[in-house]
Amino acid sequence: MIERPRRLLVPILAAAALAIALPAVAFATQVILLSGSTAAFPLLELLTDKYSALQHHKVKFIVAQGGSTVGINDVAAGKVNIGDASAAPTSTTPGGLDFYPIAKYFVCVVTNKSNPISNLTTSQVESIFEGKVTNWSQVSGSTLTTPIDVESRTSVAGVLTTFASTLLGGAKSTVVTSHATQWASEGLMQNAVANDPNAVGFLSDYYALDDKKIGAVAYNGIGCNVANTVNETYPGWAFFYEVTRGSATGTAEGRFINWIQTSKPAKKIIEKQWIPLTLPKTVGG
Amino acid sequence: MLERLRRPWSDHRAEQLLGAVACLLAIGIILMIVFIVRGAWPTFSHLGLSWLGSGGNLDNQVGAMVNTSAHPAASAFAFHAWPLIWGTLLTAGFAVLFGLAISLAAAIFIVDFAPPFVQRTMKPVIRLLAAIPGVLYGLIGILVLVPFIDKHILTTAEQNSVINVIQLSGGGLGVTILLVTLMITPILTALITDALESVPRAWREGAIALGLNPLRATIAVSLRAIRPAIVAATALATARALGEAVVVSMVSGGKAFAPNPLDGKIFFLEPVETLASEIVRQADNLSIPVLHSTLYAIAALLLFSSFALSLASYLIRLPMRRYQVSN
Amino acid sequence: MASAQPVDSTRPAPPRRRRHGRRSSLRSWRLRDQITFVLAWTVGLGLCAVAISVVVFFAVEGIQYLRPSLLVTHPSASVSQSGSGGFLDAIEGTVLLGAIGLLIAVPIGVVTAVWVIEYGRPRWLGRIVESTVEIIAGTPDIVIAIFGLALFQLGAFSFLSFSEPGGAFGRSFLTAGAMMSFLAIPPVYTATRNGLIATPRQMREASFALGKTRIATIRRVVLPAVRRDIATGSTLGLARIIGDTAIVILLLGATLRLQSDGALGFLSGTGSSLTSYIYNNSPAGDGNAPDKAYAAAAVLLLLVLVLNWGVGRIGRIGGPPIHAERRLGA
Numbered sequence: 023m024i025e026r027p028r029r030l031l032v033p034i035l036a037a038a039a040l041a042i043a044l045p046a047v048a049f050a051t052q053v054i055l056l057s058g059s060t061a062a063f064p065l066l067e068l069l070t071d072k073y074s075a076l077q078h079h080k081v082k083f084i085v086a087q088g089g090s091t092v093g094i095n096d097v098a099a100g101k102v103n104i105g106d107a108s109a110a111p112t113s114t115t116p117g118g119l120d121f122y123p124i125a126k127y128f129v130c131v132v133t134n135k136s137n138p139i140s141n142l143t144t145s146q147v148e149s150i151f152e153g154k155v156t157n158w159s160q161v162s163g164s165t166l167t168t169p170i171d172v173e174s175r176t177s178v179a180g181v182l183t184t185f186a187s188t189l190l191g192g193a194k195s196t197v198v199t200s201h202a203t204q205w206a207s208e209g210l211m212q213n214a215v216a217n218d219p220n221a222v223g224f225l226s227d228y229y230a231l232d233d234k235k236i237g238a239v240a241y242n243g244i245g246c247n248v249a250n251t252v253n254e255t256y257p258g259w260a261f262f263y264e265v266t267r268g269s270a271t272g273t274a275e276g277r278f279i280n281w282i283q284t285s286k287p288a289k290k291i292i293e294k295q296w297i298p299l300t301l302p303k304t305v306g307g
Numbered sequence: 308m309l310e311r312l313r314r315p316w317s318d319h320r321a322e323q324l325l326g327a328v329a330c331l332l333a334i335g336i337i338l339m340i341v342f343i344v345r346g347a348w349p350t351f352s353h354l355g356l357s358w359l360g361s362g363g364n365l366d367n368q369v370g371a372m373v374n375t376s377a378h379p380a381a382s383a384f385a386f387h388a389w390p391l392i393w394g395t396l397l398t399a400g401f402a403v404l405f406g407l408a409i410s411l412a413a414a415i416f417i418v419d420f421a422p423p424f425v426q427r428t429m430k431p432v433i434r435l436l437a438a439i440p441g442v443l444y445g446l447i448g449i450l451v452l453v454p455f456i457d458k459h460i461l462t463t464a465e466q467n468s469v470i471n472v473i474q475l476s477g478g479g480l481g482v483t484i485l486l487v488t489l490m491i492t493p494i495l496t497a498l499i500t501d502a503l504e505s506v507p508r509a510w511r512e513g514a515i516a517l518g519l520n521p522l523r524a525t526i527a528v529s530l531r532a533i534r535p536a537i538v539a540a541t542a543l544a545t546a547r548a549l550g551e552a553v554v555v556s557m558v559s560g561g562k563a564f565a566p567n568p569l570d571g572k573i574f575f576l577e578p579v580e581t582l583a584s585e586i587v588r589q590a591d592n593l594s595i596p597v598l599h600s601t602l603y604a605i606a607a608l609l610l611f612s613s614f615a616l617s618l619a620s621y622l623i624r625l626p627m628r629r630y631q632v633s634n
Numbered sequence: 635m636a637s638a639q640p641v642d643s644t645r646p647a648p649p650r651r652r653r654h655g656r657r658s659s660l661r662s663w664r665l666r667d668q669i670t671f672v673l674a675w676t677v678g679l680g681l682c683a684v685a686i687s688v689v690v691f692f693a694v695e696g697i698q699y700l701r702p703s704l705l706v707t708h709p710s711a712s713v714s715q716s717g718s719g720g721f722l723d724a725i726e727g728t729v730l731l732g733a734i735g736l737l738i739a740v741p742i743g744v745v746t747a748v749w750v751i752e753y754g755r756p757r758w759l760g761r762i763v764e765s766t767v768e769i770i771a772g773t774p775d776i777v778i779a780i781f782g783l784a785l786f787q788l789g790a791f792s793f794l795s796f797s798e799p800g801g802a803f804g805r806s807f808l809t810a811g812a813m814m815s816f817l818a819i820p821p822v823y824t825a826t827r828n829g830l831i832a833t834p835r836q837m838r839e840a841s842f843a844l845g846k847t848r849i850a851t852i853r854r855v856v857l858p859a860v861r862r863d864i865a866t867g868s869t870l871g872l873a874r875i876i877g878d879t880a881i882v883i884l885l886l887g888a889t890l891r892l893q894s895d896g897a898l899g900f901l902s903g904t905g906s907s908l909t910s911y912i913y914n915n916s917p918a919g920d921g922n923a924p925d926k927a928y929a930a931a932a933v934l935l936l937l938v939l940v941l942n943w944g945v946g947r948i949g950r951i952g953g954p955p956i957h958a959e960r961r962l963g964a
Contacts, residue, residue: 088591321849440877550774
C-alpha cells in the first residue's frame with residue numbers, strides 16, 4: 023500500500039527533471055556572459071535578443087548588470103566574456119583589455135516633470151551638484167521654494183564619469199556632494215527622480231526620455247535630445263563600449279561585436295533610442 | 308543496486324545510514340562558517356575589530372572600494388560598519404519590541420477570549436500572514452507607503468532642517484520598522500498561540516476558581532508556563548528581523564546613514580541601511596575583491612549574531628525548564 | 635458568541651447574565667485589566683484587518699493589471715515598458731526552484747527527524763543535530779545565499795552552472811534550489827518530528843512484538859502514520875521557498891528568460907522567479923514596471939493562498955487524526 027506510490031513517485035520526478043533538461047541537451051549552444059553598465063543594459067538586451075534569434079539560438083547571452091567598473095573588473099578577471107562600459111578607459115583601468123565602441127549615448131540633467139525648470143547653465147549645474155545651492159529658490163528660473171534633493175550614482179557608474187567630465191566641467195567623480203543619494207543603477211535613479219518633485223539627477227538617454235514623470239533639462243540652452251547629440255552641439259555624450267580581454271578578432275565575442283558595429287538590424291535597434299557609430303573601430307570578421 | 312535496497316535493511320546499517328544523513332546538516336553549517344569566514348578573512352586581518360567602529364561616510368567608503376584593483380593594498384579596506392550595525396539594531400529592536408507586544412496580545416485573545424467563530428477564522432489568517440512573501444510587503448512599501456510619507460507626513464520645514472546633513476524623501480527607518488514588524492508578528496503570534504494552547508486547561512481554570520479574573524489567570528498561569536516558548540519564538544523572530552534583506556533594501560532610503568534618536572520625529576524619517584540590506588544593495592559588486600571581502604565580513608557578522616541568538620535563547624530557557632509545558 | 639461584546643460597562647447587567655461568568659465579571663476587573671482586554675481584542679481584529687487589506691489590495695491591483703496573456707508570454711527586452719512581455723519564465727522558475735528545493739529538503743528533513751526521534755544515539759550527536767536545525771531556521775536567507783555563491787563558484791562545482799576561465803558562475807537553478815532547501819528543511823523536520831513524538835508508543839511496540847526490526851517498523855508503521863505531518867511540513871517549506879527573494883537575486887543569475895546550459899539543461903541555467911521578477915519590476919529593481927510587478931504579485935499571492943489552503947486541507951483529510959493537530963508555526 024505504502025510502497026506503491028513511492029515507487030511511482032521517483033520515476034515520475036526523474037521523468038519530469040529529464041523533460042525539463044533534455045530539450046536543451048539536444049542542441050549544444052554557446053553562452054556568452056556579459057556584465058557591467060546599467061545604462062547600456064536595455065540596448066544590450068535588445069541586441070543580444072536579436073543576435074540570438076538571427077543565429078537560431080545557437081548563441082545565447084546572459085546580460086548581468088552592476089556598473090561599468092564592475093563589468094571591466096569582471097572581464098579582466100575572466101569571470102565574463104564581455105564587459106559593458108559606458109565610459110572610456112582611465113588610468114586605473116586594468117591592462118590587457120580592448121575597448122570597442124558600439125554606440126553613442128548622451129546624459130541629461132533630469133528633474134521631476136512637476137518642476138517647471140527647463141534650462142540650467144554650467145555654473146548652475148555645478149553649484150547644485152556640488153551642494154553649494156540647496157534650495158530651488160536659489161536657482162534662477164525655478165519657481166519651486168523647496169529643498170533640492172540631489173540624486174547621484176554609485177562610483178561604479180560610467181554615466182557618473184560621463185556626467186562629471188562633460189556636464190560638470192571636471193574629471194573628478196567626487197565633486198558631487200556627499201549628501202546626494204547614490205543609486206546603484208539607472209533604474210533606481212529614474213524612480214527616485216520620477217517620485218520626488220524636488221529631485222535633480224542625471225540619466226542616460228534611454229532612462230531620461232522614456233519616463234513621462236521625468237523632464238530632461240536643457241544645458242546652456244541646448245536641448246538634451248538625439249538631434250543635438252548627432253550634430254554634437256550637446257556636450258554631454260559618450261560611447262558605450264564592449265570590453266574584451268585581449269583582441270576579440272576571430273572569437274564568438276568578436277563576431278557579436280562586429281555584428282553590432284556593422285550590421286543593418288543592429289543599427290536599426292540602436293537608432294531606437296541611441297546613436298549608431300559613424301566611424302567605428304571594428305573587429306575583423 | 309536496487310535489489311539490495313529493497314531487501315530489508317539491517318537495523319545497524321539503517322541507523323548508520325540515517326545518522327549520516329542527519330549529520331549532513333551539521334556539516335552544512337560548518338561549511339557555511341568556513342566559507343563565510345574565509346571570504347571575510349582579508350577584511351578582519353587588515354582592520355581587526357576597528358571594522359565594527361564608526362567613522363566617515365560609509366557610502367563613500369564603498370565607492371572608493373569599487374575603484375580598487377584586483378590586488379588591493381591594505382589601505383583599500385577602509386570601512387567602518389557602525390552605521391549598518393546601528394541600523395540593524397534599531398530596525399530589529401523596534402520591530403521585535405512592537406511585534407512581541409502585538410503578538411502576546413493577539414495570542415491571548417485567540418486562545419482565551421475570542422469566541423469560537425473568531426478563533427476559527429483567526430488561525431488561518433495568522434498562518435496566511437506568516438506565509439505572505441516579504442517582497443509583497445516591500446512592493447506595498449515602495450509603491451504606496453514611501454510616496455505617501457513623502458507627500459503627507461514629511462514637511463518641507465523638516466527637509467530643510469537637515470538639508471546640510473541628509474536628504475529626506477520618505478523611505479527610512481519608520482517604514483522599515485513598520486514592514487519588518489508586519490513580517491515577524493505573524494510568526495511570533497503563531498508560535499505563542501501554539502504554546503498557549505498546549506497549557507492544560509485545568510491550570511488556568513484552577514486559577515480562575517481561586518478568584519483571579521480570566522485575564523489575570525492567563526497572565527499569571529498560562530504566560531508564565533510558556534515562557535520558554537516565548538523566548539524561543541522571540542529569538543527566531545529577532546533572527547528573521549536581523550536578516551531581512553530585500554524588503555529593507557526596498558524601503559530604507561538608499562543611504563547608509565545612522566539615524567539620530569535626538570532628532571525626534573525626523574529620526575523615523577531618516578534613511579537607514581542594515582547589514583543584510585547592504586549585501587543586497589552591493590550584490591552586483593561582489594566581483595571586486597575588497598568589496599567581496601567586506602560583504603562576506605558583513606555576512607559573518609550576521610551569521611554569528613544568529614548563532615548568538617540561538618545560544619542566548621537556549622541559555623535563557625535552561626533555568627525555566629522545570630515549569631515548562633512545551634519547548 | 636456569548637462573549638462577542640466584551641466591554642459593555644454603561645448599562646447595568648441584567649441578572650440573567652450572571653451565569654456567563656466571563657462577561658458579567660468584566661465590570662469588576664481592574665481598569666488596567668479592562669484596557670489590556672480591549673487591547674487584545676483590538677490587536678486580534680487588527681491583524682485580521684491587515685491580512686484582509688493585503689489580500690484585497692493585491693486582488694484589486696491584480697484585476698487591474700493581470701491579463702491572461704501575461705501568464706503565457708515570455709518576458710522580452712523592450713524600449714517601452716508596456717512591451718516587456720509577460721512572466722511565463724518567472725512562473726516556470728518558481729515551480730522549478732520549488733521542485734528542486736523540496737526534492738532535497740524533504741528526504742533530508744524527514745530522515746533527520748526519524749533518526750533524532752527513533753534512534754538519536756549517541757545522545758550528544760542527537761542534541762547537536764537538533765540544535766543545528768534550530769540554527770538553520772534562524773540563519774538569514776541572505777547569509778545562506780552568499781554562502782552558496784562562495785561554495786558553488788568553486789571549480790569543483792563548475793558543472794552546476796555556466797563556467798568561465800575565471801571560475802564557475804555559481805548561479806543556476808540547481809545552486810539556488812540547493813540553498814533554498816535550507817529554508818524548507820526546518821519546517822519539514824519540525825512537522826515530522828512533532829508527528830513522530832505524537833505517534834503512540836504502542837504502535838511501534840505492536841510491530842516489534844510481531845518480530846519486525848526497528849527500521850522495518852519505521853518504514854511500514856511509523857512513516858505512514860506521519861505522512862500527513864510530512865505533507866504539512868513540505869507545504870510550509872514550499873511556501874518559504876517560493877516566497878524567498880534574497881537567494882534568487884544572488885544565486886539565479888537574474889536573466890529575463892530561462893537560459894539553459896550544457897548537459898543539465900535548465901537546471902544549470904539561469905532565470906528568474908516570481909519574487910525576483912516582482913523585485914526587478916518594482917522601482918527598486920532595474921525593470922521598473924510597477925504594473926507588471928503588481929500583476930506578478932497577485933499571482934504569487936494566489937499561489938501562497940492555495941498553498942495555505944492546502945496546509946489546512948492536509949490537516950483534515952484521511953480519517954480521524956492520530957493526534958491533535960496544532961501547527962501554525964513555520
